[in-house]
Amino acid sequence: MSSMLEKGGGTFKGIKLLLCENPLPPIDEAIAAAQAEVPQSNYYTEPFSEPLLQSIADSIGIPRRLVHINAGSELILRQLFDRLGQRVHLLTPTYPLFPEIAKCYTETRLLPENDFAFDLADLEIPDGTTLAVIVNPNNPNGGTFDMAPMPNLLDRYPDTRFLVDEAFIGLAGQSVAHLVPKYPNLLVTRTLSKAHSLAGFRVGYAILPEALADDLNTHNDAYPLSRPSQAAALATLQHEDKILERGIRLHAWTEQLAAELRALGVRTYPTKTYFFLADFTPHDAIELAAGLQKQGVFIKPLGNPTLGSGFMRVTTALPEGNARFVQALRELL
Structure with missing residues (x-):
């Protein structure tokens, strides 16, 4: 893996799920x-x-x-x-x-x-x-x-x-x-x-x-x-109390997104944050990411040869963005 997998997307106008960026603005x-x-x-x-x-x-x-x-x-x-x-x-x-x-x-x-x-x-x-x-x-x-x-x-x-x-x-x-x-x-x-x-x-x-x-x-x-x-x-x-409350909300969106991916046959792994690992095998993560980018969703494959070619890290967007992501995935899968 290279840290360059973590870069990019600064000018992308669609849904960005690749940098573990918080979808909520500053307080x-x-x-x-x-x-x-x-x-x-x-x-x-x-x-x-x-x-x-x-x-x-x-x-x-x-x-x-x-x-x-x-x-x-x-x-x-x-x-x-x-x-x-x-x-x-x-x-x-x-x-x-x-x-x-x-x-x-x-x-x-x-x-x-x-x-x-x-x-x-x-x-x-x-x-x-x-x-x-x-x-x-x-x-x-x-x-x-x-x-x-x-x-x-x-x-x-x-x-x-x-x-x-x-x-x-x-x-x-x-x-x-x-x-x-x-x-x-x-x-x-x-x-x-x-x-x-x-x-x-x-x-x-x-x-x-x-x-x-x-x-x-x-x-x-x-x-x-x-x-x-x-x-x-x-x-x-x-205002750490506000940060904690927002974290709870983000995690709820993340759990809902993971459940929707599982309904599409994707394996997901437990998380305590607003991102998680997903295994799209038998689909290739590179091909999926390319298809998603064409539909306005920017995500990158994990690029870890030990785990295999199906893995991607998925970060929650806002609920409406998650819905668009799931719909794009449904069409590709």
Whole structure:
């Protein structure tokens, strides 16, 4: 797989189901806050987006020095892999960026016959691994891991850094961000692109051991966010109750969409998020995606040879968009 599978569609005018974008717009408070800052955009933000940095630290209950903010979490992930990704261990299938940017990697495969579930207590890390990556909730299937075994893993493998990517933690799953001050080998990355609907604002952050956080803050732009982006992020984080309510609504749409696909003979796998894996076998995902794009639906095949040619990750659209997607599928299948 290549992370390029995650790109594209920015100018597509139909239904976009390929980027795990939230179909709901930013909350009203975020839009208003961003608009209010536009006239002040001739000025920089506070260095290192200090108000947002402090807000994040306070919400997790950690020292502010452990937080690093940047323009999207992908940039942070690339920098962490550049520093620590000599020998990586992945739980696959995973976010396609990771196999691409790891210098070399081993893998623990999550199996479709187990609905891609896995007990982290059974995770074995190969000798010499510099970075082990756990995505929770996992992308591309949307399932979560029980994170209770995490402290034991951190103790068992003190020479391995564990990166927990919590890009979708606003939707489901147990966060381990509060454990970072206790474990020097734990790193956590997050984004406001997904549950918080701020993908276009490009706000990502990481909770890191002090030395690593200092390293990234020292070697990055001191003004990583625009004023509207920072304002939208601050406003959104002040209304997590709304984000949780929207997440429940998104998941309901996702479950309904999965049920409609199953009625068409498509196998779907359990999810706690607003996306899921679907196996269209015996149909070829590349051919289906091409046919769907002609009908105004932009989706891409998973491109994972281990799983086979029938797999696609499906993201919910708004209900009317889902109805159009199902109708287009019905004609193709």
